[in-house]
Amino acid sequence: MTRPLRKLYVALFLGVLSLLLLWSLRGVLSYQAPNQFSVLDGNLATNFESHYDKQFPIKQLGTNVWAALDYVLFNEGRPGVVIGQHDWLYSAEEFNPVADGRQHQRDNLALIRGVREQLAQRNVRLLLAIVPAKARLYPEYLGDQRISSQRADLYQRFHREVRNADIAAPDLLASLQAEKSRGQLFLRTDTHWTPLGADLVARQLSETVNRSLALNGEPQAFVTEATQQQPLLGDLTSFLPLAPLFERLLPEPDQLQQYQTRAADQAGGADALFADSDIPVALVGTSYSANPNWNFAGALRQHLQRDLSNHAEDGQGPIVPMLKYLQSDEFADAPPQLLIWEFPERYLPMASDLDDFDPDWIAELKNDSRQQRLATTASRCPPYP
Known part of the structure; x- marks a missing residue:
């Protein structure tokens, strides 16, 4: 990658990361704990996780965006695949x-x-x-x-x-x-x-x-x-x-x-x-x-x-x-x-x-x-x- 392209990649990364942070704070601030709960049995954590996932639809966007950037700019996918030429994919194993x-x-x-x-x-x-x-x-x-x-x-x-x-x-x-x-x-x-x-x-x-x-x-x-x-x-x-x-x-x-x-x-x-x-x-x-x-x-x-x-x-x-x-x-x-x-x-x-x-x-x-x-x-x- 050239130096300008690296700077663009970093800027895009920071921009999307900021958007994800703001959206995640919205999900945290809107959470209301159930009337009855126990910290010891883990139900509160499970309840919060379920609420957070529902309030965070942009997670799919973040996954797709970074996968696209890695694929287009670096010719890479998630660990487990090796990307060859002409749309040929190989197992990393x-x-x-x-x-x-x-x-x-x-x-x-x-x-x-x-x-x-x-x-x-x-x-x-x-x-x-x-x-x-x-x-x-x-x-x-x-x-x-x-x-x-x-x-x-x-x-x-x-x-x-x-x-x-x-x-x-x-x-x-x-x-x-x-x-x-x-x-x-x-x-x-x-x-x-x-x-x-x-x-x-x-x-x-x-x-x-x-x-x-x-x-x-x-x-x-x-x-x-x-x-x-x-x-x-x-x-x-x-x-x-x-x-x-x-x-x-x-x-x-x-x-x-x-x-x-x-x-x-x-x-x-x-x-x-x-x-x-x-x-x-x-x-x-x-x-x-x-x-x-x-x-x-x-x-x-x-x-x-x-x-x-x-x-x-x-x-x-x-x-x-x-x-x-x-x-x-x-x-x-x-x-x-x-x-x-x-x-x-x-x-x-x-x-x-x-x-x-x-x-x-x-x-x-x-x-x-x-x-x-x-x-x-x-x-x-x-x-x-």
Whole structure:
């Protein structure tokens, strides 16, 4: 910013701050305490807060104004979003370093190896789907934004570690990079992939499975049909609080073509049951797998030609849904033949909230992984093909 522009920004800030102060005093002076109240139980503070909020409608104006100034003058949003070029938005989790990230990475890798051992005890094969960061697949829109050194080679390090642990994990980044000319693979204003990106990943995973594993049951035909196209203002726009006053400054919404997959011998319908009662595949993961907008589970059904049970969850990261599934009655009573674990790379150096799990069990998982790693190193086992 030039010096005059900085002075203008400061003047605008002080001016709006003065207006907000005067308006807030009006709300304070007009307050009348209830006839009966107690200072000790907090009801008076709650009552005052409710009155103050009702008398302070300019709060929305202040939020919108400063969001607009940050967006227009500095090309910035609220913490959590990185603004690229041509209305491309990225999650800040793909860029910023994490405190104690190296330790979290070691812990998560130990849990991944421990999960593999738990599955192996039930004769379940694990296929890890490491979802590359959007910024890694579309660096051409980053402009001057830079990824921290902690995350710069995270995808490659993640792959190297799991391959050394003899865990199957195809290179999805290379596959997606090779198909970028076919269409947009990640949404411009959202963290997630498009249905096309999800379908390409599902196809790559299915090819990996078919080369090394004969799934139980007879192949079953699934068909995927386009349903509707609608504008989608992605999740990353929530870090740009410009609406309603400056809504026109927001990036143009993505155009999301939605799809639905069904068994070929069904009449259709979102609630129809799949015909094959023997489900050899389970899917665990994040909102990349749980959200029906991307139809990832449907694309897997179509390419694998098998039904699957989907245990992915929104907003929990990849670790917690997996641990829940391992402790579920479904896994105990009817373990699948194959488990596909969708795991976005950005979560590897991040801590998960494991307070709902027995710490002794978590420690046992990590300890099992260390013992297996020593055994694998001693036997010089080659990486999984």
